[in-house]
Amino acid sequence: MADARGARLLADLDNAFKRDPDIDEYDMLPVLEPKHNKSPFILQDHKLGVEAWAVKILVKYASQRLKGWRSRQAGEQFTDPLEVSHLSRAMLLFNPEVYTAWNIRKELVESGYLSVTEDLSFGALILSRHPNSSETFVHRRWLFRQLLDTCLSSNSANNSPCTATPAVNNGHLVSMGINGVHASVAPSLCDNGTLALEPSRLLSHAHRELRLCSQTAEKYPCNYHSWSHRVWLMQQCFSSSLEVLVSELKATESWVCQHISDHSGFHYRQFLLTELHQRRAKLAMTCLLNSTELLMFEMSLVCDLLHSFPGHETLWYHRRFLFQALLKSDWLGSKLQKHSSNGHVEHAQTKDPDALKSFYVSQEIENVTKKELCNSDGYQQVLAQKYVHWLQTL
Amino acid sequence: MNNHNHNNHFNHYSNHSKSKPEEKARRKRRNNSRNGAPPSSFDWTIIPQAAYDDDALINKKLPKELLLRIFSFLDVVSLCRCAQVSKYWNMLALDGSNWQRIDLFDFQTDVEGPVVEYMSQRCGGFLKDLSLRGCQSITDAALQTFAQQCRNIECLILNKCMDVTDLTCDSLSKYSSKLRKLDLASCPKITDLSLKYLSNTSQGRGCQQLSYLDISWCRNVTNEGVIALAEGCPQINTFFCRGCTQIGNEGIEKLALCAENLMKLNIQHCSSITDEAIATIGLKCPGLTLLCASMCVHLTDASLVALGQGCPELRTLEVSGCNLLTDSGFQALTRSCHNLEKMDLEDCIQITDATLGHIAMYCHEMSALSLSHCELITDEGIRQIGSSPCAMEHLQILELDNCPLITDAALEHLMGCQSLQRIEIYDCQLITRAGIRRLRCRLPDILVHAYFAPVSPPTSVGGGRQRYCKCCVIL
Numbered sequence: 080m081a082d083a084r085g086a087r088l089l090a091d092l093d094n095a096f097k098r099d100p101d102i103d104e105y106d107m108l109p110v111l112e113p114k115h116n117k118s119p120f121i122l123q124d125h126k127l128g129v130e131a132w133a134v135k136i137l138v139k140y141a142s143q144r145l146k147g148w149r150s151r152q153a154g155e156q157f158t159d160p161l162e163v164s165h166l167s168r169a170m171l172l173f174n175p176e177v178y179t180a181w182n183i184r185k186e187l188v189e190s191g192y193l194s195v196t197e198d199l200s201f202g203a204l205i206l207s208r209h210p211n212s213s214e215t216f217v218h219r220r221w222l223f224r225q226l227l228d229t230c231l232s233s234n235s236a237n238n239s240p241c242t243a244t245p246a247v248n249n250g251h252l253v254s255m256g257i258n259g260v261h262a263s264v265a266p267s268l269c270d271n272g273t274l275a276l277e278p279s280r281l282l283s284h285a286h287r288e289l290r291l292c293s294q295t296a297e298k299y300p301c302n303y304h305s306w307s308h309r310v311w312l313m314q315q316c317f318s319s320s321l322e323v324l325v326s327e328l329k330a331t332e333s334w335v336c337q338h339i340s341d342h343s344g345f346h347y348r349q350f351l352l353t354e355l356h357q358r359r360a361k362l363a364m365t366c367l368l369n370s371t372e373l374l375m376f377e378m379s380l381v382c383d384l385l386h387s388f389p390g391h392e393t394l395w396y397h398r399r400f401l402f403q404a405l406l407k408s409d410w411l412g413s414k415l416q417k418h419s420s421n422g423h424v425e426h427a428q429t430k431d432p433d434a435l436k437s438f439y440v441s442q443e444i445e446n447v448t449k450k451e452l453c454n455s456d457g458y459q460q461v462l463a464q465k466y467v468h469w470l471q472t473l
Numbered sequence: 474m475n476n477h478n479h480n481n482h483f484n485h486y487s488n489h490s491k492s493k494p495e496e497k498a499r500r501k502r503r504n505n506s507r508n509g510a511p512p513s514s515f516d517w518t519i520i521p522q523a524a525y526d527d528d529a530l531i532n533k534k535l536p537k538e539l540l541l542r543i544f545s546f547l548d549v550v551s552l553c554r555c556a557q558v559s560k561y562w563n564m565l566a567l568d569g570s571n572w573q574r575i576d577l578f579d580f581q582t583d584v585e586g587p588v589v590e591y592m593s594q595r596c597g598g599f600l601k602d603l604s605l606r607g608c609q610s611i612t613d614a615a616l617q618t619f620a621q622q623c624r625n626i627e628c629l630i631l632n633k634c635m636d637v638t639d640l641t642c643d644s645l646s647k648y649s650s651k652l653r654k655l656d657l658a659s660c661p662k663i664t665d666l667s668l669k670y671l672s673n674t675s676q677g678r679g680c681q682q683l684s685y686l687d688i689s690w691c692r693n694v695t696n697e698g699v700i701a702l703a704e705g706c707p708q709i710n711t712f713f714c715r716g717c718t719q720i721g722n723e724g725i726e727k728l729a730l731c732a733e734n735l736m737k738l739n740i741q742h743c744s745s746i747t748d749e750a751i752a753t754i755g756l757k758c759p760g761l762t763l764l765c766a767s768m769c770v771h772l773t774d775a776s777l778v779a780l781g782q783g784c785p786e787l788r789t790l791e792v793s794g795c796n797l798l799t800d801s802g803f804q805a806l807t808r809s810c811h812n813l814e815k816m817d818l819e820d821c822i823q824i825t826d827a828t829l830g831h832i833a834m835y836c837h838e839m840s841a842l843s844l845s846h847c848e849l850i851t852d853e854g855i856r857q858i859g860s861s862p863c864a865m866e867h868l869q870i871l872e873l874d875n876c877p878l879i880t881d882a883a884l885e886h887l888m889g890c891q892s893l894q895r896i897e898i899y900d901c902q903l904i905t906r907a908g909i910r911r912l913r914c915r916l917p918d919i920l921v922h923a924y925f926a927p928v929s930p931p932t933s934v935g936g937g938r939q940r941y942c943k944c945c946v947i948l
Contacts, residue, residue, distance in 0.1 A: 083922045087874075087899050113924045116904050132926075157607060157633065 085140025088119070088133050093165050095120045095127055104207045105172065107131050134173050141170040145183060160192035168201065175205050175212040185221060195222050195229075199284065203291055210295035213304045219288070220311055227315075230281055285316045293334075296344065306343040310350050321362055324351050328373070332380070339388050345397045352377060352401075356408060371408050377401055386450065389459035395466050402443060402470075406436060436473070444470050532561060544571045569599035576604040584608040586615030593622035604630040606656075613640040620644040628654040632687075635660065642667035646678045654685035658713070663691040665698030672705020684708045689715035689739070699724030703731040713739040715765075721745040726753040737763040741791070744770055751776035755783030765791040767817065774802030781809040788812050793819035793843070800827040807835040814838045819845040819872070826854030833861030843872040845897070852882040859886035866892055874899035874922075881908030888915040895920040 096102065105127035112132055113119065119130035145166050147155030158166075164187050167180040174180075187193040199222055202215050209215065289312065295305040317323040328351050335344045352374060355362055359370035378401045385394045444467050531540070544552060544566055556566035565571075572595065577584050589611060593600070600623040605611055611634045620626070620641075626649050631637050637660045645652060655671070657663050668688075673679045683706040688694055694717050702709070703724075709732040714720050720743050729735060729750070735758040740746055746769045754761065755776075761784040766772060772795045780787060787810045792798060798821045807813065807828075813836040818824055824847045832839060834857075842858070844850055850873070858864055858871075868890045873879050880903040887893060893916055898904050901923075909921050913928065921927070 083920070084924065084927070087922065087924075112926070115902055116898065116900065116923045116925060117902050118900055119924065 088137040091118050091120050141166045175209050178214045181218045210298040216304045216308045306347045342393045389456040395462045572596040574602035585610045589615040590618040593619040598625045602628040606632040609635050616641045617644040620648040630656040633659045638662040639666040642670040646670040652680040656687040658687045658689040664693040668698035668702040672702045685711040687713040695719040696724035700727045703728040710734040711737040715741040722750040725750040729754045729757045739765040741767045747771045748775040752779040755779030763789040767791045768794040773797045777802030777806040781806040789815040791817035793817045799823045803828040804831045807831040815841040817843045825849045829854035830857045833857040837863045839863040840867045841870040846875045850876045851878045855883035856886040864890045869894045872897040884908045884912045897922045
């Protein structure tokens with residue numbers, strides 16, 4: 080009996096999406112029993128509301144049919160692919176962690192019944208309600224992989240009469256001649272229509288992904304999956320291009336100041352700083368930036384925040400990272416230079432790096448003890464003490 | 474396993490190529506071995522002594538003919554398993570007479586060319602009925618072998634065999650002169666050429682006896698193909714071309730003109746069809762029993778008038794989505810077509826209670842009526858249906874979803890419909906739980922489909938069955 084309603088609810092959901100293809104938000108309405116013989120789907124202003132009682136029936140029906148289709152049960156295996164995509168949509172809207180349904184969508188994309196852009200939009204809709212859904216992000220990465228592959232294949236197929244940098248087999252946007260976030264370069268270089276279209280389309284998708292990452296990070300505190308996705312985007316889509324990394328650093332600075340307990344956000348900055356530091360030579364050449372200076376700036380930022388907002392463990396951990404990074408970096412070298420400019424001359428050069436290290440550690444301990452340990456906030460004192468202990472183990 | 478037409482089998486068995494004298498000779502030889510005389514040569518037609526020595530009583534008790542008869546009920550998988558039991562059973566299970574009807578539905582993509590070819594060789598002239606529905610790896614080459622080997626094929630289903638092209642129809646036209654039923658639905662590579670091959674009756678080729686053809690969703694077929702088909706296969710009585718949007722008036726009119734026996738026609742989604750084609754059908758096809766013209770949005774009342782005038786045998790009419798149809802058209806239709814059993818009027822938004830009145834008055838066999846989204850229908854129309862002669866005994870399915878004016882009163886009017894199995898009232902917002910409950914009291918077996926949670930059927934009052942205690946026999 081519940082089956083009959085399941086089919087009808089699916090039809091209603093499909094009609095809602097047909098009437099308004101631009102639905103951008105949805106949620107469940109707390110209606111536990113249907114009071115009237117009315118459809119539980121309410122559509123207004125691109126927002127979809129679903130009464131709570133309908134969800135279980137719909138999901139159960141969808142999962143039953145998808146299971147039948149997948150296991151090729153008699154009668155189910157001939158389900159029209161469009162229908163299958165609608166069933167998977169119904170399933171995923173309310174239960175996005177079921178990766179079987181995502182895999183079914185992958186199959187449909189591969190056989191051409193579903194387009195990548197459609198699926199990306201659908202994923203964005205799901206993230207509006209489930210910003211911390213790991214499977215959604217995993218699926219998005221797969222879709223991006225598909226996009227990159229098709230872009231590459233079309234690139235190599237149209238034997239690039241353009242003067243854009245030929246794509247080597249690493250599938251990165253940048254290798255196709257797009258530098259950083261300024262897309263205007265590549266299209267104009269090429270007179271082949273399709274090639275001119277693809278990279279800029281990809282870039283707009285990549286930008287949309289970044290926006291999505293910001294939105295989901297905003298909606299859900301410490302959104303590990305969202306920030307990991309952002310890291311992946313940096314590495315795969317923007318090819319860790321230095322300009323992009325630097326601009327990201329700037330962009331996230333204010334966000335991080337407003338979300339000082341969001342460890343994932345700080346971790347992202349750690350990733351950026353590490354990347355920049357690893358390629359500091361090129362960084363110095365192209366962007367005229369010193370990675371050590373960036374680290375030092377970050378350190379001062381963190382100390383500032385620590386002082387203004389006592390009692391946030393995240394900031395202390397960030398400080399640990401920064402201190403270690405500085406220790407390993409040329410900070411020593413630059414400090415050495417400073418010392419030499421102060422007149423310690425040759426002695427500094429031959430000083431034992433270990434001794435130098437302990438010197439700075441003790442300096443740091445001194446700093447902390449002076450400023451933070453005498454803070455009135457009890458928890459801040461505890462954290463500061465832990466930090467000091469940690470410093471002593473270095 | 475599909476329902477087995479025993480009559481067909483029996484008739485064929487008696488026309489078996491293994492004639493009676495041969496049977497008698499074999500029986501005689503068997504009796505000889507029973508008497509102890511050893512078989513002279515290793516002849517597979519003689520029942521080996523081993524068959525009698527083995528413990529399977531079945532081989533001793535049942536003569537070969539009965540075993541064959543039993544095997545004739547089995548499906549492909551079981552037959553193959555039986556063939557592995559013993560040499561004797563192997564011989565019987567793979568006997569051609571068991572393989573007249575083969576349905577490879579459950580194997581889908583696992584069935585490939587070599588399987589079909591091997592089967593064709595084994596079954597040869599016995600095979601009359603083959604279903605390869607959903608077997609996506611089947612190719613033209615395999616089907617050509619099949620056509621060459623199985624010349625007596627009458628019914629061939631190639632639904633969803635994606636790789637099938639016009640070459641298959643060429644093979645069929647060359648070898649399968651007895652073909653009566655051909656299903657090529659969802660084979661996207663089929664074009665007009667296929668229909669030309671099938672209807673090419675020159676040089677002793679072509680499938681002249683073709684009476685059932687389904688080319689639904691073969692989008693490349695155009696009017697040309699249908700015209701050729703009509704000219705070459707005048708025995709067509711069932712023609713389905715759902716989703717073949719290129720087929721228009723020309724093709725359908727030609728078909729109506731040439732096919733005297735046309736009974737079932739499905740032109741769903743052939744949106745270019747207009748009243749002219751239906752008018753020709755009305756004129757030329759007096760035997761029409763099923764017409765599905767859903768989503769042929771250009772049809773107007775003129776079509777219904779034509780059908781009323783020309784097709785009194787009409788039993789099923791589906792015109793969902795044809796929103797130009799009005800009451801006057803249905804009045805003309807129902808006045809003449811008293812045999813209508815199934816009508817799908819979903820989305821015929823201009824329909825009012827008047828049409829229901831006409832249906833109630835003239836169509837006494839009505840068993841399935843769909844009025845989804847017919848927003849002008851009110852309780853009055855349902856009252857007329859409910860009090861009509863058809864309602865008491867015949868009305869089984871009634872769909873009233875998205876008819877906003879329907880209230881509990883309509884359900885009251887339906888309480889006399891003893892055969893009513895299912896009623897759909899989704900989105901009829903004036904219907905209440907109480908109304909549904911009252912209906913279910915009067916008609917306990919009815920399925921009421923609404924957004925309300927379905928009530929589980931009440932448990933029967935009093936013990937309907939005898940209860941058994943483990944120690945006593947009956948309590």
